[in-house]
Amino acid sequence: TLFSPRSVAVVGASATVGKVGYGVLKNLIDMEFEGRIYPVNPKHDSILDLLCYQSISDTPETPDLVIITVPAALVPDILAQAGNRGVPAAIVISAGFREVGEAGQMLETKIVEIAKKYNIALIGPNCLGVINPAHQLNASFASVAPSVGAAAFISQSGALCTAVLDYAKELGIGFSKFVSVGNKACIGEIELVDYLTHDTQTKVILMYEEDITRADDFIRVVSKLTSHPHATPVVSLKAGRTQAGVQASASHTGALGGNDALIDAVFRKSGIIRAYSIEELFDYATVFSTNPLPEGNRVAIITNAGGPGVIAADSCSEYGLKLAKLTAQEAEKLGAYLPPHASVGNPIDVLGDAPAERYRQAIEIVLESAGVDMLVVILTPQTTTEIEQTARVIIEAKQKYDKPIIVCFMGAQTVAPGVSALRSASVATTMFPEDAVRAGAGLAQFSLRLKEPFSKPVRPENINEDEAARIIKKLSGLHPTENDARSLLRSYGFKTLTSEMVTSGSAAAEYASRQTSPVAMKIVSPDILHKSDIGGVMLDVEPNKIEASYETICSRVQKNLPHAKIEGVLATPMAPRGGFEIILGAKRDLHLGVSVVMVGIGGIYVEVYHDIAFDTVPVTQHSIEGLIARTKLEPVLAGVRGMPALGRASLITDIARVSCLMEYHPEVLELDINPYLLYPKGGIVLDARLKLHDA
Template sequence: MNQHYLHAMFHPQSVAVIGASNRDESVGGVVFRNMRCNGFQGKLYAVNPNHAEIQGYQAFASVEQIPGPVDLAVIITRAALVPGIIEECGKRGVRFALVLSAGFRETGTQGALLERAVIDNAHRYGIRLIGPNCLGILCPASGLNATFSNGSVPAGNLALISQSGAFCTSIMDWAKPNGVGFSCIVSMGAAASMDFGEMLDYLATDRLTDSILLYIEGIQNARRFMSALRATARIKPIFIVKAGRHAAGSAAAFSHTGALVGADDVFEAALQRAGVVRVETIVQLFSAAKALAAHFRPGGNRLAIVTNGGGPGVMAADRVADLGVAIATLADETLQQLDTQLPDTWSRGNPLDIIGDATAERYRHAISGCMQDAGVDGVLVILTPQAMTNPLEVANTVVETAAQFNKPLIACWMGEVQVTESRQVFDRAKIPNFRTPEPAVEVFSFISAYYQNQQLLLQTPGPLAHHSEPDEEGARLLIESALAEHRKILSEVESKAILAAFRISIAKALVAHSPNEALVIAEELGFPVVMKIHSPDITHKSDTGGIRLNVGNAQAVRSAYQEILQSVQKHSPNARIEGIVVEPMIIKPNGRELMVGVTTDAVFGPVITFGAGGVLVDVLGDRAVALPPLNRFLTKDMIQRTHIAKLLGQFRHMPAIDIAALENILLRVSEMVCELPWIKEMDINPLIVDEHGACAVDARIIVDYLPPSADRYAHMAIHPYPTHLITHWQLADGTDLIIRPIRPEDAEIEQDFVRGLSAESKYFRFMDTLQELSQTMLVRFTQIDYDREMALIAVLQQDNREKELGVCRYIASADGQSCEFALVVADEWQNKGIGNKLMSCLFDAARAKGIRIMEGEVLEANHAMLELVRRLGFARTVSAEDVSIMRVVKQL
């Protein structure tokens, strides 16, 4: 309910520019001039010990000499001076700082030490700091232009956060002539103190911001980044350009910002899972910005194309196919209607070629028909200047027609001289328009992908996806035993034992230490068998001749044993040989060889991989990646993103595989990743799957020591649904309740719960007279990020559905040390101990996250709540802002 603490940074009442200058072209001179000339209404102070006056303003020798309070300090000095200046600001009570100065970690070891001193001083005094080495921030609504760019931007509803100051200046220069306004522009620089996560938290609550653009070179805190990204994307569209997609770009990004850059396909998977959209170029981001500024909101990806030229329509359709956008199929009713309105020679399909002599009225009929078709999600209108068509008249008609419908429309007026006025018409109407079909299709694909990715965002799987519990303790003991022996590479037998502990079907494997022992094992398992070298130093056994397949009799077993040893000693003479693994030969005539694995990304932690297996894994490079935890929706999506997916269904004489068995393997691997944080790498290759099930034929697991952490899922970028917080509880009258964390699918029972509250209870909880939750509030309350907040609901099973009886929640502050809570219980279920039990569970959840202080606001008239918090040990004080509100605080 409170205003975000960063609001004062973007809307300060007073700003001190430390390093302000009279030299017009110096950074200090430009920043101070921008602050003077862009409508800032607060108090502006110049700080420069060498001048009595700066640009007509009194200059102060230091921050300490400024007579009034200072909300924001903008620092433009030599890097060596910055730590001392931050300390002065801290003593002076300055809450926020922008460090535009360069010369820190990007310059090497000494610069990194200097940066550390800056951050330590900022933390000591509680200063929130952007930079160093940044362009600054700009907020048109408050007249704040604390940047060294030339010019400003119009106010609007887009926000831009960028690690590149040059990118900010480029988009600022582009914005005004393109009619795009911004709520704020933030240059993060090195993001040494305040990162993308904190900025996104603020923008999620900022009423001036509708959509967000990000330019990213690297991420420092993946958990915080993903947490903030997912929380914000539930409310506002986010589009991202990520630099460093390839090795050379990654190296450049590291030298620029000093940030880690992970594998690009992992980053892509993370963004999709967060419900945001990635664009590849700055031009595409500009185009997306234009569409977002126009409140462009498609509900799907089925595009209709209306054109007066066959060629451009085909070009657009080709680009549609390239991007995986769907060409809308027009309904029979639509085709019949258009047949009565269009000439006989029209294309009678999509693209709708309405012929080169198309009039404005013909365009109107074609567009209206598409907009009214339930199978169409958006329309691309193309015009090529021809003698029989008036571009301006058609443009006006298109604007008028588009205004009658809610579906998005994109214009592509090809050419230049004859269509200039038409483009101006579209700009005034806020209709995205382009010179060629391809970028128009791209924009539709980007914006529609946002809504598709929202389906991935809604998935909140728990760490365990199955009803049959794994033997987690047994697997943990195996790993700890290996680490105790200073081994990080588990043997095939150990690796398969861990898979078996998580209920993954394996090809049983035993180790033989002599030819006779191999023969005994083969007789026990049954012929034919597979024999493999058992060595911690050999990863690819076939490369050393360390595998023999289809060994069919006793004599062959003895021969194969010796042949494997000789071959391995020849190819890898220094390899340690610990025996020969003998296992059954898995014969599946309809089997497909697949690979399921785990890798650890430098930024996002554990990543699950899936693709073609066997020897093809290195040749084809066919893999899809996903961040755990997974559920069936996510596993299906992962499988479909691979080329091998086309071979898993029925074709020719081959029956379709048991796809549920494959999904179960992926879910089990997800469980392993969640519950066994020691796993750093794993290969199940091949995993043979046919119509009868799946079997892990070979497996290899690499583990490593784990630093201690209070958070059991600290190794993961996405926090799983916290099933360990589910509690079964019984009221005094014997009524059985469940207290559990809220899920996105609880939206309906949450809305019913709020609707059922009395007017007084609603007012006490929301301090407002709302009747029900808005869609935005409902999303915000049910689609939470369990890393930074928690909402526990008490539910009763009633008539085969759950009924919500009460809910409590906390949201952690930026420092992670304190949180704000809220609680409400249904009127008819009050005074039964539910509120007390909910709060007790909430205390435990907060403590487990390292939170030390819980606080909240209670209306003075809410006597029942005040009595409850008194019993729970909260201290109470009257709010300094409003005497009708009590501030309650508890040390956890």
């Protein structure tokens, strides 16, 4: 009933132009909504020639949908009246809730309780409303009414919605559903995507998001939509990528933007294609709603100008597309139709004087090639260019061939007639070559995801969950030491070196008397994260220097960080040489509602190189392979500069151990293993840090 009501009541309907209550009522009328409309306002007998009612209780029937536009303080009572009347769905457009502070949060909590009590499907508060063009429903105060189309749009920003509607109209893009979720107190993108899973009108889902929570549910619901045989692509523009953006979104809708690297991990696991601008969002909307999915990622480029072709080719490399290779016979066939100076490589340059017929010959030869999965056509307006005729050639090719075609007619007024013809025929167009390639890469990315083999979460052997639980329980309320972290990791099957903590000079001397080879010595303090930065680490310490080194480390730390609590010094035999330093880690983001594992090049320069990648828990064999591939570890694991190949299988297993630790033990907030030293036959934990929920 939210998207296809038979009757709608507008509470706070107004006769004053410029008021939200007027705009909502006027939009319902102007869209020629075929159901019954009931304005509710005790101050009026009629508004816009419709009989006005004192309250929801007075309407002649129970409305399927109630739109509330009254001040925030009045909303709980209105919603309760709707609940008592049996109203199944409501849109609270009113602002003044969580986004304005504590008092608003209390009001929002109250309306959520009421909605749950009466089982009301609630959109908002602080939203623009809902539009379903196919049902002629404009339950919003948007100034532009969209046409019917195949794209669903879900936005956390109401103001952005109006700009998007205007922009979409210019591009000729219509919508199946259009929803401004506002504060998403009850219904957010998760519930809406779940609903759209069964919506046959929707070919692509677009989202603008400022704040993501319940990421585990988000992944589950979106993955279901993007993985089944009749999958629907989901494209999201997630704001708050920078600290400035996070702060702006927090003041905008009460959002607390999460770590952007974690958002990327969530999107990747969900199968979401990420856009970084409104323009990108709509480029994706256009290509997905007008094209079949490609078989692969091999693209051919046809252009009448060398420069734009080179830009497109560069973009293919950047966005993960391969330049298609034509056979010798296909190249010969092209050469027979093109001038002697034309390029029959890829990009295929049909030259600046190319008439429409030359484009036709090139397009048909390319699209008939088994080695081409999609086509990008570029046109720059020269004095001899047949713009509209070339557009017709492309339209005919789209109707004839079942491969994606993305067109870039560069320019503005000169190419406008051709662009208009292409859009009218549902041919995807972009402003620039790089936009066309990026949009095509989105098609390929989604197509390849659907072909990924099913992969179950990896569950390594030699994991002692009970022992791990005992260790974690013992550490409750404490700040775990490195030794504690090692103990926990050993219970999960990790290999560690034997270590011993010394807490005095005499204890250090006693420890030294039992050693025959060099050791590593590290400060143990809950207040120190980067031990080497403040002189808290000494390596290759000979046994006869252990006692003096203990005193040196403690003295350095006291000098550089006088307020740090020193619990002792951890002494460990030096690890065998020849290993490669890797960082393994994990983080549980309580706001985002997801746990992630991390891998990358480790050691003391990890924060300088920042060569790390994330994946959400649980991990699969396929996702671990992708995780490693997104770092510079791949060639190192294979062996470089005469070094032997490293234990890739061991690394994969140990990444899965970290994933299981986070999955099975919610008390663990953070885990850093740095370095994890990887050898040809396996890995060893050299240093580890653990953070628990209640520490």
